[in-house]
Amino acid sequence: MNELQELYQQIILDHNRNPKNFGPLDDATQQANGYNPLCGDKVKVYLMVKDGIVEDIRFEGSGCAISKASASVMTTVIKGKTVEEAKEMFESFQQMITSSPQEDVDLDAFGKLAVFAGVREFPSRVKCAGLPWHALTSALDGGEEVSTE
Amino acid sequence: MSVPTTSAAQKSAVFDAAKVRADFPILQELVRGKPLVYLDSAASTQKPRQVIETIDRYYRAENANIHRGVYYLSELATSKYEAARETVRRFLNAASTKEIIFTSGTTDSINLVAHSFGRAFVNEGDEIIISAMEHHSNIVPWQMLAEDRGAKIKVIPMNDAGELQLDALEGLFSSRTRLVAIVSVSNSLGTVNPVEDIIEMAHSQQVPVLLDAAQAVAHAPLDVQALDCDFLAFSAHKIFGPTGVGVLYGKQELLEQIPPYKGGGDMIREVTFEKTTYSELPSRFEAGTPNIAGVIGLGAALDYVESIGREQISTYEADLLAYGEAKLAAIDGVRIIGTASQKAGAISFVLEDVHPHDVGTFLDRQGVAIRVGHHCTQPVMDRFNIPATSRASIALYNEKSDYDALVEGLDEIIKVFRG
Ligand SMILES: Cc1ncc(COP(=O)(O)O)c(C=O)c1O
Numbered sequence: 001m002n003e004l005q006e007l008y009q010q011i012i013l014d015h016n017r018n019p020k021n022f023g024p025l026d027d028a029t030q031q032a033n034g035y036n037p038l039c040g041d042k043v044k045v046y047l048m049v050k051d052g053i054v055e056d057i058r059f060e061g062s063g064c065a066i067s068k069a070s071a072s073v074m075t076t077v078i079k080g081k082t083v084e085e086a087k088e089m090f091e092s093f094q095q096m097i098t099s100s101p102q103e104d105v106d107l108d109a110f111g112k113l114a115v116f117a118g119v120r121e122f123p124s125r126v127k128c129a130g131l132p133w134h135a136l137t138s139a140l141d142g143g144e145e146v147s148t149e
Numbered sequence: 150m151s152v153p154t155t156s157a158a159q160k161s162a163v164f165d166a167a168k169v170r171a172d173f174p175i176l177q178e179l180v181r182g183k184p185l186v187y188l189d190s191a192a193s194t195q196k197p198r199q200v201i202e203t204i205d206r207y208y209r210a211e212n213a214n215i216h217r218g219v220y221y222l223s224e225l226a227t228s229k230y231e232a233a234r235e236t237v238r239r240f241l242n243a244a245s246t247k248e249i250i251f252t253s254g255t256t257d258s259i260n261l262v263a264h265s266f267g268r269a270f271v272n273e274g275d276e277i278i279i280s281a282m283e284h285h286s287n288i289v290p291w292q293m294l295a296e297d298r299g300a301k302i303k304v305i306p307m308n309d310a311g312e313l314q315l316d317a318l319e320g321l322f323s324s325r326t327r328l329v330a331i332v333s334v335s336n337s338l339g340t341v342n343p344v345e346d347i348i349e350m351a352h353s354q355q356v357p358v359l360l361d362a363a364q365a366v367a368h369a370p371l372d373v374q375a376l377d378c379d380f381l382a383f384s385a386h387k388i389f390g391p392t393g394v395g396v397l398y399g400k401q402e403l404l405e406q407i408p409p410y411k412g413g414g415d416m417i418r419e420v421t422f423e424k425t426t427y428s429e430l431p432s433r434f435e436a437g438t439p440n441i442a443g444v445i446g447l448g449a450a451l452d453y454v455e456s457i458g459r460e461q462i463s464t465y466e467a468d469l470l471a472y473g474e475a476k477l478a479a480i481d482g483v484r485i486i487g488t489a490s491q492k493a494g495a496i497s498f499v500l501e502d503v504h505p506h507d508v509g510t511f512l513d514r515q516g517v518a519i520r521v522g523h524h525c526t527q528p529v530m531d532r533f534n535i536p537a538t539s540r541a542s543i544a545l546y547n548e549k550s551d552y553d554a555l556v557e558g559l560d561e562i563i564k565v566f567r568g
Contacts, residue, residue, distance in 0.1 A: 039522050040536035122510060
């Protein structure tokens, strides 16, 4: 596989075309916006948190395939997790996508999120994958607009 | 008529694209193992060896500070620097070298006018007219001035083709209008604005006009006296010169009425702790040691353009642009943003179902360099209700095969994304 195929894996293309949990969440308890001023990507993450557990999560926005797929996959892995677990997942995901492509990371530990390892070869695209996660942590902390800059 | 330089005298009647390409060393480089297809000249142009060698020679054999030494090298550097000013004067057909001020670029030139013209002429309740397709550098300085002085900004609207609506401009003038600041050629839409008409309308109201010619300079002849513009700004790096240097042209009678911009060395006649008197034009606006190598490099770049011939460049590019536009428009799902009747340099487009950022990454891996994003014109993106565009922009060294490579790349992307 070349680097482009690595970046745009079928799973990413599928999530881009048919994102999961896309659209507003009417009974959201918190929400936050993410904005990448470089490319104009915008994402809004809605959460319904009850007793420390993310019972529901949805997102809206416009963006590139990477940020949209990242948001879509993120919603599927976060649903049902505790707030603490969600924050830990953000930390390790962020660490993985910002690591050097030469670095050995245990991709199996990332499950569905492993498909985003391809962005490591594309420094200008790392922010795209990270954007929805930044919005997620901001929403977990109460919500406010975050920017990738 | 000015005396033709050697290079201008060598000008050939026909445009020799292969010869032009051979002048640009970077076009011989491989990028990611592929020949470079450079379609981002609106962001910055590549440099011909004539410019590279001039700058190289300056640092190897001619370097010294200017306007102060009494020794050989300083006099040499000074005369080269001032010769470049004369080259710019001739290039713009300005009446005098006093009207040519070296700055660090278009942005700096516009800020100079916003600051100095603003201090002299813009007061509370006054108005500045700009347009809906300005680059941020022709918006933000005016907003800063407006905030500072309690002035107002008015905006000439544009239609869906990306053309300014001059009938609406008529109604924007008032007794409080102090300046019209307008882009000659839009960097994000490619629109060539009818600046002659705008200048005529403004002058009939006794309002001066600043032209942001950042995109205009490299594509067609420019004559400030024929245009009768009051200020004109451009950057060397967009016309095959180095970064970090630019020009502000201003009519002498206007420049004489506005205060200096930056204070420091070179712009003074006499300094005491009680009072400083300022030097004459143009050095009054050139405080501190300027970008000497950059200015000399700019002179070489303009000589280069003249040696090719601006009419020839304009004709060649018009044909090339029409080819590119037709090829792009023929792709299923491509929508061209900016369909003005007069265009130059840039074609912006969106591809259905594929975000410009993905387009840019794909093309990059095929050795095709285009720009994706809002192109420092966020209000233009809002006007067309899109977050970003992909933009392919040309200069005199591009060829039809560059557009062919772009189209091939887009076909690949469509295959991957539409599945
Ligand atoms: C129309 C226009 N105006 C102004 C500028 C700013 O030029 P610079 O960044 O060289 O100051 C640009 C460059 O992007 C431009 O395209």
